[in-house]
Amino acid sequence: MDQTRTAPAPAPVRLASGGPARDAWPLDQAVVHLNHGSYGAVPTEVVRHQDELRRQADLSPVAWFPRAPELVAAARREVAPFVGARAEDTAFVPNASAAATVVLNALRLEPGDEILVTDHGYGAVTMGVRRLARRFGARVRTVALPLAATADEVVERFRAELTGAVRLVVVDQITSPTARRLPTARIAELAHERGARVLVDGAHAPGLIADAAADAGADWWFGNLHKWPCAPRGSALLVTQAADRDDLWPLIDSWGAEERYPERFDTQGTMDTTSYIASPRAIDFVEREYGWARARETMTALADHGTAVIGAALQPYVDAPVATDVGMPVVSMRLLRLPDGLGRDRTDADELRLRLLDLAGVESAFTSVAGVGYLRLSAHLYTEPRDFDAFVERAVPQILAFADERRGR
Structure with missing residues (x-):
C-alpha cells in the first residue's frame, strides 16, 4: 500500500463523557504534539488525582508515608492484570531503565559467558548490559537485524547467534529507535532451549500490546506506564516468575x-510514590472514556494518516520511500525517512528534535539507523489530523532547510 497517498482523515476522537479527547489533556495548544512515545502525556483528571495525593502527603507527612506502601501494593494489584501479570509477580519501579538495572545488578556471570543484544536496542539498557559484562569478564555480542526483517527472519538471526556460551538475551518487545515489534516469545523459546535466560525490554509495550508481560515470554519483563497508558512520569512495572527473583532488590x-x-519494592522511604499510586486512574481513564482495544485501532488509523500526510510532503525530497517498512509495525508509531544529510547519528537526530521545537513549535522524535535519519511519528487519542497538517506547514520547511545546511548548499 502506498502510504504517501492521502485518504480521508479520521475524525477527531470524542470521549464517552462527550468532549473532544484533546481537551482531556493539559497540553500546550500552541505546540504540535507528535512525540507521545518519548515522555507520554498525562490526562488532566490524572494530574489532579496525583496532585491531591501529594497534597495529602504535605498536609500530614506522618500519616502519609507509613501508609504509602499499602497504597503502592493496592495499585500494584490493580495494574498487574493490565499487562497480563499477577500482582505477586509485579513490582513498581521508576522507569524501564531502572527495571533493567535491577535485573542486571542481580546477575552473576563467568569469564567467557556471552550476552546477546540487538542493534535495535535502547542505548541506556545496552550500556547497562556492557557494564554487567565488564564486571565479570563476559562478552556482549550484537545480533544485527535488518530494519524490514520479518518475524521468521529475526528468529533465524537469533538461532544463528545462540551459541552454548550465551547466558542472557536482552531483546525489545517494541524497539524504541526503529518503532517495530520483535517476536520475543519465539526468541525466548529458542533461547530457553539453548540454556539462556531472557530479559525483555517492553518499555513501549503496555497499552500497545494487550497483556504485554504475558505476551513477552521472558524470564524478566519490564514496561513503562508513563508512555502509552498515560500514567504520571516515573511509573513502570517489573514482572517475573523466575525462581531466583528474591535476588532482585530496589x-x-x-x-x-x-x-x-x-x-x-513497595517501601521506598520518602520517595514520591504518587506516580505509582495514580497509575490505575490513568489506565481506567482510557478504558472508561474510550476502551483500550478501540484506542489501539484508533491510534493505528491516526498513525497511518499522519504517515500519508507527512510522507506526501517529504517524498519529493527523499530518494527512497518515505514510509519505511519495519517488518513488524506497531500500533501507534511509524518511521518516515528524512532527506539525505539528516540524522546521520544520534547527536544529529537529537539536534533536529530541539531545533523543530524551538523554531517551529513542534514536538517530534528523530532517530538514526545505520547512518540514515528517520522521523519517528507517534500518535495518541488526543492527536488530531490537523496536527499532521501543522507539521507539514511548520516543520517540513525547517527540515528541508536543515538538510540543505547539512549538505553544504
Whole structure:
C-alpha cells in the first residue's frame, strides 16, 4: 500500500463523557504534539488525582508515608492484570531503565559467558548490559537485524547467534529507535532451549500490546506506564516468575529490604510514590472514556494518516520511500525517512528534535539507523489530523532547510 497517498482523515476522537479527547489533556495548544512515545502525556483528571495525593502527603507527612506502601501494593494489584501479570509477580519501579538495572545488578556471570543484544536496542539498557559484562569478564555480542526483517527472519538471526556460551538475551518487545515489534516469545523459546535466560525490554509495550508481560515470554519483563497508558512520569512495572527473583532488590535499600519480592519494592522511604499510586486512574481513564482495544485501532488509523500526510510532503525530497517498512509495525508509531544529510547519528537526530521545537513549535522524535535519519511519528487519542497538517506547514520547511545546511548548499 502506498502510504504517501492521502485518504480521508479520521475524525477527531470524542470521549464517552462527550468532549473532544484533546481537551482531556493539559497540553500546550500552541505546540504540535507528535512525540507521545518519548515522555507520554498525562490526562488532566490524572494530574489532579496525583496532585491531591501529594497534597495529602504535605498536609500530614506522618500519616502519609507509613501508609504509602499499602497504597503502592493496592495499585500494584490493580495494574498487574493490565499487562497480563499477577500482582505477586509485579513490582513498581521508576522507569524501564531502572527495571533493567535491577535485573542486571542481580546477575552473576563467568569469564567467557556471552550476552546477546540487538542493534535495535535502547542505548541506556545496552550500556547497562556492557557494564554487567565488564564486571565479570563476559562478552556482549550484537545480533544485527535488518530494519524490514520479518518475524521468521529475526528468529533465524537469533538461532544463528545462540551459541552454548550465551547466558542472557536482552531483546525489545517494541524497539524504541526503529518503532517495530520483535517476536520475543519465539526468541525466548529458542533461547530457553539453548540454556539462556531472557530479559525483555517492553518499555513501549503496555497499552500497545494487550497483556504485554504475558505476551513477552521472558524470564524478566519490564514496561513503562508513563508512555502509552498515560500514567504520571516515573511509573513502570517489573514482572517475573523466575525462581531466583528474591535476588532482585530496589535500587535503594529501605525498610522493606528484608521482605520478599515484590513487597520489598513497595517501601521506598520518602520517595514520591504518587506516580505509582495514580497509575490505575490513568489506565481506567482510557478504558472508561474510550476502551483500550478501540484506542489501539484508533491510534493505528491516526498513525497511518499522519504517515500519508507527512510522507506526501517529504517524498519529493527523499530518494527512497518515505514510509519505511519495519517488518513488524506497531500500533501507534511509524518511521518516515528524512532527506539525505539528516540524522546521520544520534547527536544529529537529537539536534533536529530541539531545533523543530524551538523554531517551529513542534514536538517530534528523530532517530538514526545505520547512518540514515528517520522521523519517528507517534500518535495518541488526543492527536488530531490537523496536527499532521501543522507539521507539514511548520516543520517540513525547517527540515528541508536543515538538510540543505547539512549538505553544504
